[in-house]
Amino acid sequence: MTGREGLFEGSRGFSWLPLLLSLAFGAGVSLALGQDCNWDLRNYHFYNVHAWLGDRYRFDIAPAQRQTFLSPLLDLPFYGLIQVLNDWPRLVAALLGAWQGLNYYVLWRIARLLLVVAGAPGLSLAAAGLATLVGATGAALLPVVGSTMNDAPATTLVLAALFLLLRDAKNGDAGSSRAVWLAGGLVGLAVGLKLTIALYAVAVAAALAGFYGLRRFPAQAWRFCLAAGLGLLVTDGFFLWKMWRLFGNPFFPFYNNLFHSPYAAPLPFDDPRFLPAGLWQALAYPFVWATRLTTVVSEPPLRDPRFAVVLVIGLLAGCRWLVARRSAISRPWLGLVVFWVVAYAFWLKKFAILRYLAGLELLTGVLLCAGCLVLFQSPRRALWAMACLAALLLATTRYPDWGRLPFGDTVMDARVPALPPESTVFLLNDEGLAYVIPFFDPRVRFVALQNNLIKPGQDNLLRRQALSLVRHLPEPLFAIDSRTGDPPVEQTLREHGLERLDDTCAPIRYNGRETTLRLCQVRRATGTDGF
Structure with missing residues (x-):
């Protein structure tokens, strides 16, 4: 191991430097974007903790609309910071951004695990760096870093679960169940914190077939689902019970077409505004927000070619691999591809809101770098191509404005x-x-x-x-x-x-x-x- 590589990866696969850089990057992005003032914060992120602590669910009547009845747990850190650091808005922004910057550290660990150029530790390091850069600068996650929109904290748990499974599959522990139990627990915790993370739970469960093979899939899927259910109860069980006791629907008011609570209309209360109209539009979707500034997958306009480029490079690399057939695809990569495809298909069918794809967006750089390594025989040429792609993506991405203010004297006043x-x-x-x-x-x-x-x-x-x-x-x-x-x-x-x-x-x-x-x-x- 070279001295330069040792700065980023210790003898046991860990170094403080990537972690500190990730925290600093998250804090810096948050400070650069300014004070959070997004619509969700004005509507419910601040109020919901107030309602929970004051038990106002029957006293007030839906002042934060249907979002009144979302779990307050992910909003507690922000609410707590306001109680002690309200006069220090920059410090609050930096702390929130640093916490959410953990995503970049987990992404780095995944990139270092998968993007290995045999006999070339320096090239492996460069590949992981480029992959992390591309994934960390997408239009879904970067604009909400340091905000209360809560996509980042839940995504960290999903990425951590995915890392555990990737490492287990790479180590050849096909019979191991510890990683599956831990991954299931992490994903369940994440779903309990933010219910839209359920799309990743389905994707990770499906990816177990790739990580462990079809023969072991039923047993591993059973372990994963049980652990995920327990994790869900830890972070959301208290609130599901409260909603059931108060309104007769644990997800109140959502899915009220199934639970028929008398307190709301018998509707699912989902958000179909961004769903594609049909198959051809669904296939074209990533190219729509890749080529023009649009609101097709977001309330504020954005442009980001990452998903379109991943689909194109992935298709080309897949064809090249089928023609060459030098070796079978490894279990870690097979599981990762299954995870990405299933999550994307679920998202396209259920949400089509780009923010909810933050977990997949972070992995776009890893997939692009792997595609380049397949398409080019020379690793150096592959990394030069990846560097050009990274520059192109950074130059063409336009970020949505979710609502930021210049820093004032207080955070909330x-x-x-x-x-x-x-x-x-x-x-x-x-x-x-x-x-x-x-x-x-x-x-x-x-x-x-x-x-x-x-x-x-x-x-x-x-x-x-x-x-x-x-x-x-x-x-x-x-x-x-x-x-x-x-x-x-x-x-x-x-x-x-x-x-x-x-x-x-x-x-x-x-x-x-x-x-x-x-x-x-x-x-x-x-x-x-x-x-």
Whole structure:
């Protein structure tokens, strides 16, 4: 082992330098992007911990929309940091970014494990570096580093599970079950923290056939699924039980077409906005967001050729391998390819939201580098081709803007008008509003009248409770809405027999900036009793 390589990999496969570089990179990206102010934070990431700690699920009525009822566990670190470091926004951003930078370290370990050029440790090191660079700079994960969107922490656990299985398969421990138990537990923990990670659980389970062979697959899959179930219970069991006890649906309100909780409409409440319309569009999808700035897989526009290039290089390398057939594909690579293909197909069918592909995006560099090594007989030429691809990808990627602010004096600071204790505030549209709730007196109740969960014309318990409060609560009553005279807001007021007292309106300021929100007193319009 050369001295240079030893800086990055110790005698037992570990060195502090890659870990420290990964943490520093995550912190640096977070600081460069600025203070997090994404829509999900304004809607539910801050409020949900407040609701959980204060047991407000029946007191408030869905103020953070259907996201009100997502587990608060991944948001606890951010909420805890705010309690002690709210006056240190840059430090909070750096800590969140460093924590999420663990993804890059695990990615590095996977790249070092798989991208080995025989007899050339320097080339192996370069290959791992290029693969890590490409994977770490994609449009799915990099823009959310240091944010509360929580894709990064859950992805770290999935990558760690995948690394354990890859290492086990490479070591030839086909009969080993320890790695499978550990990997299943990690994936289960991740799914419990963020339910959309379930796509990776399915993919890892399928990849076990590649890692261990079809003969051992049933036993290993059984171990994996049991461990994953236990991991899920550790991180989400408490919350699933709470939702079942309160609303009769452990995933409330999601999958209510299956559980039929009386508190919400019998709908799945999934998000089909980005799903491809058919097979041909699905096949073309990665080339759409590779070639132009688009919102086809994301709310804010982006461009990223990584997935399209992986598919092209993978197809060419696969054809080259079939023609050459010098050797059978190794179990680690077979398992990795199965994992990537299954996860991508699941994502395309269920989500088609690029953020949820962060785990696969991180692996794009590893797959591209492997493809280049197959296509070029000379490892040096392969790495030069990989370097050119890396430069091309970095030059053409355009990142989505999820909402960042210049750093202010505090992380979270909403200046809200003082209200009488035990007041009721109605929320009138589906903007992200719930971030202001923790700054009010905890005796103030917040009731949604119109959002992505509660809508006029529905007949369920949440809707009926909201209507009962509108009709029977003693005045004064208040409402938060947009200052722009949004027509849907005016319609919501009319539909509920309410009218705004415009001379009572006061702006709500966020971190010293005047937002588009205002709080106004409302009253029941004349002649609306029993509407």
